[in-house]
Amino acid sequence: MSDEELRSLFRRLRTQADRLIASLSWRGVGPKGQMPKGDTAESLVQTAFEKILSGAKWDEGKPLAMVMYGIIRSHVTNRVNSLENQNLAPEPRLRTEEGSEDVSVFEVLPDPDCLSPVEFLQRAEDDEKALELLDDFTSEQAEYKVISAIFEGGGKRAEIIKRSGLTEREYEATKKRLRNYLEKKRQKEASAQHKEMEVKP
Amino acid sequence: MSKNQKDRSGTDILADVFAYAYETDSLPTDKEAEEYLAANKIDNSELENWGLEKLRAVKARQKLKAAAVAHEKFTARFEAVKARAASDLSDLRKRVMDKLQVLASSDPESAMVYCRKFEDTPEEDLLDLEAEIMMLDEWQDVPEK
Numbered sequence: 001m002s003d004e005e006l007r008s009l010f011r012r013l014r015t016q017a018d019r020l021i022a023s024l025s026w027r028g029v030g031p032k033g034q035m036p037k038g039d040t041a042e043s044l045v046q047t048a049f050e051k052i053l054s055g056a057k058w059d060e061g062k063p064l065a066m067v068m069y070g071i072i073r074s075h076v077t078n079r080v081n082s083l084e085n086q087n088l089a090p091e092p093r094l095r096t097e098e099g100s101e102d103v104s105v106f107e108v109l110p111d112p113d114c115l116s117p118v119e120f121l122q123r124a125e126d127d128e129k130a131l132e133l134l135d136d137f138t139s140e141q142a143e144y145k146v147i148s149a150i151f152e153g154g155g156k157r158a159e160i161i162k163r164s165g166l167t168e169r170e171y172e173a174t175k176k177r178l179r180n181y182l183e184k185k186r187q188k189e190a191s192a193q194h195k196e197m198e199v200k201p
Numbered sequence: 202m203s204k205n206q207k208d209r210s211g212t213d214i215l216a217d218v219f220a221y222a223y224e225t226d227s228l229p230t231d232k233e234a235e236e237y238l239a240a241n242k243i244d245n246s247e248l249e250n251w252g253l254e255k256l257r258a259v260k261a262r263q264k265l266k267a268a269a270v271a272h273e274k275f276t277a278r279f280e281a282v283k284a285r286a287a288s289d290l291s292d293l294r295k296r297v298m299d300k301l302q303v304l305a306s307s308d309p310e311s312a313m314v315y316c317r318k319f320e321d322t323p324e325e326d327l328l329d330l331e332a333e334i335m336m337l338d339e340w341q342d343v344p345e346k
Contacts (some may be wrong), residue, residue, distance in 0.1 A: 005246070006256060007249045008231045014245050015234040023223035026215050042248050049252055053259050065228055127211030133218065145216055152207070154218030155226075179222040 010045060011067055017041035017072050025186040026129055027080050035079055044072045136181075142174040143181065144165055271309040278316050279305070293327045300334045311337060 001007075018041040021029055029035060035044075048071040052058075058067040134151065137144035142164070149163035161171050220226050238245050263295065283298060297319060305312035315334055322330050 001256065006252050008234075010249045010252050011234040011238060011245055012228050012231060014248060014287065015229050015237045018238065018241070018243065019223040020225050023219040023225050026219060034220065041282070045248060049255065053255060069228055101233055116264075124212050125211075126215055130214040130218075131210035146221065147214075150217045151214055154209070154213075155220055160221065171222055175224070176221055178218075182219070182222055 009068075010049075012065055013045045013068055013072065014041055016069055017044040017076075020073065022186070024076070024080055025182070025189075026126075027082075027083075029080060035076065037079060039075075039079060044075060047075060048072050064198055075159070123153070136185075142170055143178050146171075146174050146178065254335060268309060271313065272305060275309045275313045275316060277304045279312065280318060282320055291324070293324075293331070297327055297331050297334065299332065304337065308337075 021041055021044075039047075045068070048068040051071055052064070052068060056071070058070075076113060094194050116187075130151075134144065136145050137147070139148075145164035145166060146160055149160045153159045157171070160166075161168065164171070166174065277279075279298070279301065301312055301315055301319065304315065315330070315337075318330060
């Protein structure tokens with residue numbers, strides 16, 4: 001690998017790690033892109049590269065950039081999952097009969113999808129956030145069309161274009177607008193969080 | 202609506218919306234990455250230099266390892282040749298072998314080549330081989346400009 005190839009690889013991975021962190025704001029990742037345990041886009045690239053150099057095994061038919069991005073993604077997913085597990089509120093408890101001891105709400109009302117209490121609460125929170133996001137736009141806006149296409153059919157490009165009725169060009173332009181919107185929303189939430197922290201002694 | 206669509210939760214939907222907006226499912230091209238880093242005022246040079254240093258260190262370690270392996274191979278071969286020639290070792294053969302041993306400490310790969318040559322060279326051509334090895338040794342002593 002030449003020096004320029006390595007520089008290019010690192011530029012692409014740094015960019016993607018940065019985007020990945022930004023895309024996880026809805027999962028509790030810090031407002032300025034901090035990951036749990038102090039990880040940053042830079043340290044994620046370093047971790048992936050060190051794994052490759054120390055002999056991590058991978059499918060050699062796959063491009064190195066994809067392999068390293070896979071390592072970054074799985075590292076980030078593990079970190080975020082453990083952060084969510086820490087942040088979740090204790091499971092609600094109910095008293096079923098007078099004088100009886102409290103029991104977990106999940107023992108009284110078992111979840112039909114067999115989710116754990118943690119997963120159940122997380123899903124409820126995410127359902128609410130997803131609906132909020134849809135409500136941020138009017139049905140005429142392209143952003144609304146894209147989000148509702150994702151609601152209906154998933155995140156594949158062809159599916160979104162087909163369901164939203166947007167042209168390829170509109171699809172790309174909407175992507176940028178939606179990203180800017182999400183960025184602004186993230187910054188707004190971060191500043192509200194910051195103010196809240198200042199008020200609390 | 203299929204079962205899969207009906208079962209999509211807010212978690213799946215948010216993951217897809219953010220993956221769409223931030224393009225996290227595909228890697229950017231180098232040009233896109235350059236534009237992104239510039240737009241976000243991210244200086245990537247420190248990270249790139251760190252990567253280059255790491256790669257150089259690994260390459261240097263691999264080179265040393267390969268040299269050690271080559272030297273080991275040479276030593277084994279040399280010992281075998283020495284043992285075979287021990288019974289009828291002429292002075293000339295002895296000299297050539299001494300020179301091969303010296304060459305092996307600086308350039309085990311070339312020494313290996315000459316070791317093979319030595320095995321195949323008849324007695325009458327040994328002087329030429331000695332001269333060749335001496336010349337190679339002298340060239341290596343000349344400092345690089």
